[in-house]
Amino acid sequence: MSTSLMKFLIDLTLWVCGAGITYLFRKPNLVDSGIPQSVVIYLAISAGVMAVISWYYHLARQTWQHSGIPDLLILARACAIATLLLFAAGFVLQEWLKLPRTVPLVGGFWGSC
Helix, strand or coil: CHHHHHHHHHHHHHHHHHHHHHHHHHHCHHHHHHCHHHHHHHHHHHHCCHHHHHHHHCCHHCCCHHHHHHHHHHHHHHHCCCCCCCHHHHHHCCCHHHCCCHHHHHHHHHHCC
């Protein structure tokens, strides 16, 4: 497996975990009652959005050890676009998924940074 693919999979996993943890912070009783289908659907949407953003901005190919202002701007732009897309998806699917409005907003930002 190539290094870029491995970085991509690690980033995607951490990003989706960040979105899931945000949901658990907003709905802490999910641990007792089980994970509803809406959470799984939201995490699948998050994974798709985050995979496209990561691929488009080549985030897995970046070497963050020696990064500068241009690299920081790329990362900030990717975080902002992913957060806005997830917030828009959460807003449109609010009635169907019954998500708290802050989950896509905080999850997109927290999971991407």
